[in-house]
Amino acid sequence: MSKLLEKPLDPGHTIQGILRLLSQLCGLNCGRVSLPNEVTGVVEVKYHYGLWGEDVTRGRYDVGANEGVTGRVMRTGVTGLVPDVSDDPVFVQRIAEKAGVASDARLAFIAVPIMESGTPIGVLSAQREASQDRSFNFDISLLRVASAMIGQVLRIDSFVAEQTHNLRQENQSLKNTLTAGEMVNNSVAHGIIGTSPALFEAVKQANQVADTDAPVLLKGESGTGKEKFARMIHQQSSRREQPFISINCSAVPMELQEAELFGYRKGSFSGATASKAGKVQLADGGTLFLDEIGDMPLTLQAKLLRTIQEKRVDPIGATESESVDFRLICATHAPLAEMVNQGAFRLDLFYRINVVPIELPVLRNRDGDIRRIALHHLNELNHAYDRNAVLSHDALALLEEYAWPGNVRQLVNVLERATVMTASGTIDAGLIRYILGNESAVQVPGAVAADEKDGWSASDLSQIGEQVAATRADSGIRRYEWVRQEEARAIRDALAQTSGNRTKAAEMLNLTVRQLRYRISKLDLDKRAAG
Numbered sequence: 253m254s255k256l257l258e259k260p261l262d263p264g265h266t267i268q269g270i271l272r273l274l275s276q277l278c279g280l281n282c283g284r285v286s287l288p289n290e291v292t293g294v295v296e297v298k299y300h301y302g303l304w305g306e307d308v309t310r311g312r313y314d315v316g317a318n319e320g321v322t323g324r325v326m327r328t329g330v331t332g333l334v335p336d337v338s339d340d341p342v343f344v345q346r347i348a349e350k351a352g353v354a355s356d357a358r359l360a361f362i363a364v365p366i367m368e369s370g371t372p373i374g375v376l377s378a379q380r381e382a383s384q385d386r387s388f389n390f391d392i393s394l395l396r397v398a399s400a401m402i403g404q405v406l407r408i409d410s411f412v413a414e415q416t417h418n419l420r421q422e423n424q425s426l427k428n429t430l431t432a433g434e435m436v437n438n439s440v441a442h443g444i445i446g447t448s449p450a451l452f453e454a455v456k457q458a459n460q461v462a463d464t465d466a467p468v469l470l471k472g473e474s475g476t477g478k479e480k481f482a483r484m485i486h487q488q489s490s491r492r493e494q495p496f497i498s499i500n501c502s503a504v505p506m507e508l509q510e511a512e513l514f515g516y517r518k519g520s521f522s523g524a525t526a527s528k529a530g531k532v533q534l535a536d537g538g539t540l541f542l543d544e545i546g547d548m549p550l551t552l553q554a555k556l557l558r559t560i561q562e563k564r565v566d567p568i569g570a571t572e573s574e575s576v577d578f579r580l581i582c583a584t585h586a587p588l589a590e591m592v593n594q595g596a597f598r599l600d601l602f603y604r605i606n607v608v609p610i611e612l613p614v615l616r617n618r619d620g621d622i623r624r625i626a627l628h629h630l631n632e633l634n635h636a637y638d639r640n641a642v643l644s645h646d647a648l649a650l651l652e653e654y655a656w657p658g659n660v661r662q663l664v665n666v667l668e669r670a671t672v673m674t675a676s677g678t679i680d681a682g683l684i685r686y687i688l689g690n691e692s693a694v695q696v697p698g699a700v701a702a703d704e705k706d707g708w709s710a711s712d713l714s715q716i717g718e719q720v721a722a723t724r725a726d727s728g729i730r731r732y733e734w735v736r737q738e739e740a741r742a743i744r745d746a747l748a749q750t751s752g753n754r755t756k757a758a759e760m761l762n763l764t765v766r767q768l769r770y771r772i773s774k775l776d777l778d779k780r781a782a783g
């Protein structure tokens with residue numbers, strides 16, 4: 253028997269081998285090992301030798317109901333002996349199998365518990381001719397030795413199963429980690445830098461819904477990357493080959509929003525000299541990004557709701573509606589739910605756009621991301637301005653301490669100014685402190701007033717940073733968006749006046765061509781040409 257235990261681990265093979273030896277060498281026939289079913293708890297025949305068909309399936313014992321000898325042994329852990337099964341009422345299962353015994357022979361049934369740490373975990377049972385010379389005690393001892401061996405096999409088997417389960421779980425979590433890594437790489441490819449848990453959660457949610465048509469509502473303060481996320485979602489959707497059309501509701505005067513969004517027909521109002529498609533039509537097949545949806549007037553909210561529900565658009569002055577198919581992504585820095593309560597935003601539209609809300613964390617809550625984003629953008633700025641600026645250790649530490657009320661956009665702006673202003677090539681803490689001091693009304697620990705910083709005066713600032721900083725010198729968070737529009741408008745005007753000649757437009761704007769190209773790409777003016 254012990255040789256069987258040396259064989260490669262296959263509990264079925266080993267236990268059956270033991271039962272076979274008990275039968276062939278000792279006349280302990282129809283051996284079976286009964287174990288509790290993991291789900292039902294009912295004790296069932298798991299391994300057997302010399303039993304077929306019904307004899308196996310019949311061998312089920314409800315331990316709770318104290319069924320049969322096997323059930324009792326399982327419940328009490330005490331060996332069961334039925335010297336003659338034919339006249340024992342406890343023996344509920346009449347054993348039909350009498351192979352190897354004389355047809356008129358009386359049968360005895362012995363069941364011993366398989367123990368683990370003093371508790372029965374199963375039952376080993378067998379039958380023999382009742383009239384044999386050998387004592388029942390001898391056979392009981394033999395069966396106990398066999399049950400100890402079987403117990404050992406079962407323990408090893410469950411240990412291996414447990415280990416395999418753990419390995420599978422580890423493997424799965426490794427796979428999940430890989431997926432997380434892939435997700436981060438993916439977002440980096442879309443210009444979203446950062447690995448903080450807060451940002452990762454948002455990236456994960458965006459990834460999960462990207463390839464669906466579910467409307468997404470991006471919620472977050474100004475400059476947290478809502479537009480970047482919207483573009484990433486579009487790029488990861490099956491609509492990626494189709495247009496991504498964005499409109500910032502806070503940037504378009506209310507009276508023009510309807511025409512901008514839904515388009516108009518020639519002659520529908522004075523000045524409508526030609527028909528024009530709205531953003532909604534332009535987004536057909538692709539994605540429509542409505543930034544600052546909270547700034548959309550209530551009358552237009554009703555029209556937008558109709559467009560979303562019916563997938564049809566009514567341009568101003570049109571006699572017939574047109575069908576449109578777009579995926580809607582909205583963004584807001586305003587608490588829309590509160591606006592609904594105040595009657596400033598329609599509840600039905602809120603439900604329509606708030607299907608997948610994704611919260612974008614403020615920069616100060618993104619552990620470790622300030623450094624990563626700063627280094628990433630400094631690299632881009634060096635490229636754009638043809639510089640080799642580096643951040644000193646202290647400057648980086650200062651950036652990491654700052655509260656960034658204007659979030660990533662403000663960080664990028666500060667770096668842009670620093671890159672332009674640094675004379676030595678090293679952006680030190682003094683320069684950062686100086687820029688932050690001018691930056692906003694928010695108090696920066698240790699910030700100095702503009703005129704106090706050695707070597708830099710307020711007029712220096714306006715001169716050196718004219719291209720970059722002059723439009724950004726007022727305070728308040730929303731100014732970043734305003735600045736962006738102003739800048740975009742100036743560039744568009746210059747390009748229009750020079751018929752798209754970038755060299756001439758750069759000259760007009762007092763920029764190098766390289767700087768202009770950088771700004772055009774930063775402000776997405778290439779892609780927005782359609783709008």
Ligand SMILES: Nc1ncnc2c1ncn2[C@@H]1O[C@H](COP(=O)(O)OP(=O)(O)OP(=O)(O)O)[C@@H](O)[C@H]1O
Nearest residue numbers: 443444445473474475476477478479480660661733
């Ligand atoms: N995770 C990020 N990594 C790198 N750059 C980022 C990240 N998030 C935002 N930015 C940069 O910050 C600036 C603002 O981003 P974006 O326009 O997407 O923000 P926003 O939330 O839409 O702002 P607003 O509400 O003011 O329109 C952009 O220059 C963008 O490239």
